[in-house]
Amino acid sequence: MSEGRVIFVVIERLRSRRGLAGALAAVALSLCACASIEPQGEPPAQAAAPAPPPRPAAIETKPSPEHARMSALFDGDYKDPPAERYLNDVLAKLARADEHPGEPYRVTILNSPIVNAFALPPRELFVTRGLLALANDGSEVAAVMAHEIAHLTARHAARREEEEKRAAVITQAASVVQDKKKSEEVEASAQRTIATFSRQQELEADQIGIRTVARAGYDPYGAARFLSALGRSSTMRGALIGQNAGPERPDILATHPSTPERVSLARAAARQIGAPGVGTRDRNAYLSAIDGLAFGDPPSEGMARGRKFLHARLGLVFMAPDGFTLENASKAALGVSADGDEALRLDSVKAPAGMSLEAYMGSDWIEGVDPATIETLDVNGVPAAIASAKAGDWSFRLAILRFDPGELVRLIYAARKPSAETEKRFREALASFRRASPEDLRALRPQRLDVVTAKPGDTVDSIADKMATGEPKAELFRLINGLEAGAGVETGERYKIVEAP
Template sequence: MAAGGRNRSQRIFALPPLAALLLLGGCATLERQGVVPQKPSAPAAAPKALGDTPEEAERKKLIALYGGDYRWPKAENYLNEVLARLAKASDTPTQPYRVTILNSAVVNAFALPSGDLFVTRGLLALANDTSEVAAVMAHEIAHVTSRHAFLRAEQEKTAAVITQAARVIQNRQKGEQVQANAAQTIAGFSRQQELEADQIGISVIARAGYDPFGASRFLSSLARSSEMRAALIGQKGGSRPDILSTHPSTPERIAAALQAARQIGAPGIGETARPQYLAAIDGIAFGDNPMDGAIRGRKFIHPRLGFAFEAPEGYALENSAQAVLGVADGGAEALRFDSVRAPQGKSLTDYLTSGWIDGLLSSTIRTGTVNDLPAVFADARAGEWNFRVAVIAFHDDLYRIIFAIKAMTPAADKKFNESINSFRPITPEEEKLAQPLHIRLAVAAAGDTAQTMADKMALTDRPLQQFQLLNGLDAEQLKPGETYKIVAY
């Protein structure tokens, strides 16, 4: 949560209650590879120089959306060398490409028609060798060469015209049916584009001399990453694809990628170039941008702003420039934590009742303190959801903590109050705990296991699973002399 990410005009719960609570801040979720995200409610401003072309303006906007570019020359240079090799093996060998690393822990990659490719440092941390990251970049090149964005836009335009015509000529209900059918058609069209880009990309990396099985390995890691995140918030793994998903389910993509690679040859063909790739990402930042605070388990620590806050047991937290968001019990409970500049001449109660939150129950408003800091508390209700709200004054800012739950039981009331009362000035120990994390390399010795390597990780939340995920491992046993990724300061 960045100090510069505040939106003073935000009004909470204007959407359906839980959706508003979760989506208002542009939560940094694990997005599917290849998706260019929608603009969040309060994105960072993208610098636009006088005379920028539309393509350059779009490029700057996307970079700003993902927290800016991340300067790591040895990885950037290596990826551009791989890109040049892929371009020569593609159907457009003269098309120039360049890669930009984005300062985001989200796992994502996408491309613009200009030949600009973007990969997040979160994706680089998840990939395990050059053939895997080459598969991702070749997939994005395929989107560009196949003009997928243009074709999808044309299909959406046609669908909109047909829907409008159905509403005018027949009736609104018929128009809504046509719109629903069109949405399913476009979703299927998009899923087919993703499968096509996978197939083209696998063919390209094979022609470039890389292991064509790199695509299926990376997709498997992506699936495991998604499943781990779902488990953290109490949701079952999504084996059933959403019919309106813009991407095919990952198991479908893995199966198709394996089939495409087997048609090229047996496992073991082509380069994986694992040592070269690991050397290129050694030292790269891992996790949230420390400038926006750090999540350590259930605790959120912001050294620059000087506070710490702890979510209740069972909450999985995610950070963005606009807010810290939390989910528990498969989405049945949620929290939002953000800040605004303290308005001049207004008391905390004046601010709380100034109209930024719907459904406020005025009879529940009460003033008090949180660790000697002035605070005001209240409840709100909207539809079937109940909300616990706290606003705490700290330095020149107001920190807003909002919990959402359907039934406000005594147990829920107690845990929400305990969490609110955890807001406090940072301690020296917490400041040390919030130091930036990085990908480091460790060589396995004889007798090392995944657990002994996980014990070296500077992670408090599921370190063993995180180690296995980062290294694409299923087994405990490691190969002596092999290099592995760990997360350390």
Template sequence: MLNGVQTGAGAQGRNWLRLCASLLALGLASCASVVDNDPPGTQAVRATPTALPADAPRVIAPPNADERESARVLAVYGGAYRDAKLERYLDDLVQRLAAQSDRPDIPYKLTVLNASSINAFALPSGRLFVTRGLLALANDDAEIAAVIAHEMAHVSARHAQARANAERNTQLVSGVGDMLHNTSLATSSQGSLAAFSRQQELAADEIGIRTIAKAAFDPYGASRFLTSMRRQVEARGRPSTPDFLSTHPSTPERIAKANEEASQFGSPGSGEHDKFGYLSVIDGLTYGEDPSQGFVQGRIFWQPRLAFTFTAPPSFTLDNTPQAILGVDGNGRALRLDTVKTKDGQSLSAYLGSGWISGVDTGSISTLSINGNEAATALARGQDWSFRLYAIRFDGDVYRLILAARNLDASTDALFQQTANSFRRMTSDEQRNVHPEHIDIVTVRTGDTLQSLASRMVEPQDQLDNFMVLNGFDSNTQLRPGDRVKIVAQ
């Protein structure tokens, strides 16, 4: 698996957000009990990019483990990104690489995930996944071929299956460690798994480079893409808590080894590295968050498909995940917005007191109207967190807004109530004016500079750095009229 680097807001802030949100989720889970007619878990407020037609056949349950895992990947990463031209291009690339792989008999199939993060996955069956964020970072066909061949190598070398087995063993050990309150045991087992993964990644790099060289691609495509990922990490900031890079080879190490391996097959540029054709096929690729899944703009969350918006309290950072909208402020406060199914005919006040979370002060339950929408609110207290709970009925769905604080004083509660009161229907103009950011391929003209082209990026901050990372440039890059470059447009 390639490094999971987030595009968009700073990775350090996102990592802290996810950590705090996980703590919030644990706090909820420790005191939650689902009633019979309240389904375990909640629905996401995001939406898959393409809805199935009404007469499409419904799969009741995936028939095997591979189908289940594939469905899980799609659910976590926003579903499949559909672009017929792009899919044909990548399928041709997959077949060309498969013919030169160690296991040409495996029926490899690639799916583009509708996610802005930079990542790729492989299942033991040969199902491959790349995110559109990864496609946006690559700059020629040799680079994306290196990514695909790397994932194929995980399959042919049976890394995917070995990793799954190792993770199951680790989970068993961690469970025993938890029961015995022996955290060092669990940490040790996780360290062993991390070392195993490092060996897998380096082996997959080596096999993948050999494969792209046999398929007549530039073998240095791997090191170029790894270099772009390295610059992406440097530009966004390394998270302070453990992340993917902490359990896999450092990018400089991988770059050095990739260059060493590539040198066995020729000099840089000795194989195919079609930049013009690759950039043509990703022209118009959605960049960043997909508005159809909802998107974050500062403290505001917009969901144009479902036509609602809300604003988090000051200093909060929001993250739009497939399961929920999560938010933290770094000062012991957090929020979660999701949807939930309730019993037929159940009132919102009855739902809040139904036992899905213990510690509810039933005397605090009250009904209200939020911008014309039926709602109910209550207070709940756990061991470490106190909660202000809201259930809001909007267009037939029930939205659950959970706001948490380690110290829920009057001023914090007032901020939480302001957040709930900001939940409203988007206006028609707001819905019409939402457009996704996308990759725009432009041709360099005489007089263009890195700075002048970067100024056309829709992002207002760090334009030059983002432009250079996106295009694999550095400060010494010389532009030539006729070159093609990527900018982010709207």
């Protein structure tokens, strides 16, 4: 797939948000999401931002090739012995309580702020630190891990592969014996069948996991609480990047059931086991285990505060247009307008040796570039080139800037309905690029979770005001602490906040 097609698909997926309500969906937690903008094809360079104090080193073991591949997809392993010990203890309890008892799985924490988890044979369990930040007690994280293990014990991957092969055979046969339109209808029907099959597997894994955590002594209602928090996280993310879908309006092709449906079924399964209050939540031990956990992306990969993006290694500052909010994505900063009709992508690549900006702009890095529109200019002392391109229903305005001799910064600005106003917003975004000042770089501080105890007189707002995040702080505080709207804090109870050392 060409780079231009990749950009188009990424923007379209941002707008449609397929599968946003699925458990363990890759959703950003932080309201001030950080963004990765490291050059493709090489490891990230060391940033100028201060590094957080390391936690105690964990015992090193040689990872399997599959472990190494999955770790690379999620920004590497995150070494946190207290959290690892806690999670492995939970896995040992789950192994003893499993419908098919065996050796316990071993956990790997992935250094990613997104919410995700998965299990791999023979007995490896991966969770992101973003998921740990969202979970609020041991029963919630136990439910997540039991759910992932259930996918393996129920052979869901193998059964899905068989279903996909069957659908592929039907689609291929239809393309041979029927006209194109009918063939496309058959293919769409097969895709819906696979999506329904996947949703059924998610519900089955939920049910197996809830039974397992209950036998292990955990609160079976933890699964419903985590799924509820996941739905709120998805909704918050959608509001931030201006997309209209929500957990109550799932895409029909989403591979997971809608969050309200899963929460309802999870609660029903828990009620079959016992009334609320059965089993342990193990909240205090869990909070102690994740106290000090890194939150968000490291500043070395850039940080976004609303519309503003800063990158320490590249030494740049960028401001998205009004109505945009930047969010974290792999190897890029992405943003979508409030109406979903405009989007942008910001990334960086190694500069080809001896190639001018005009030559690079006219190369095959993105398809559809109109050579007649290529022009060079100076943006606040930074050499740049701009051009126009077209792909499908989208029109693109492109910019390449040379902040560093060996690296290029690329801005792709997409508009479904190009106009004088969209051109003005592109030009304003382009003009916002500047070299970062020492004051800008000092603001790039790493963030961590800190567990605090509510004192008499404390409120949601008074504790949230201590957080080193963008606005709205209270909403993020409620999200990461599982507090519903209108609920207050309790004196003596412990809560997570986000701090920058």
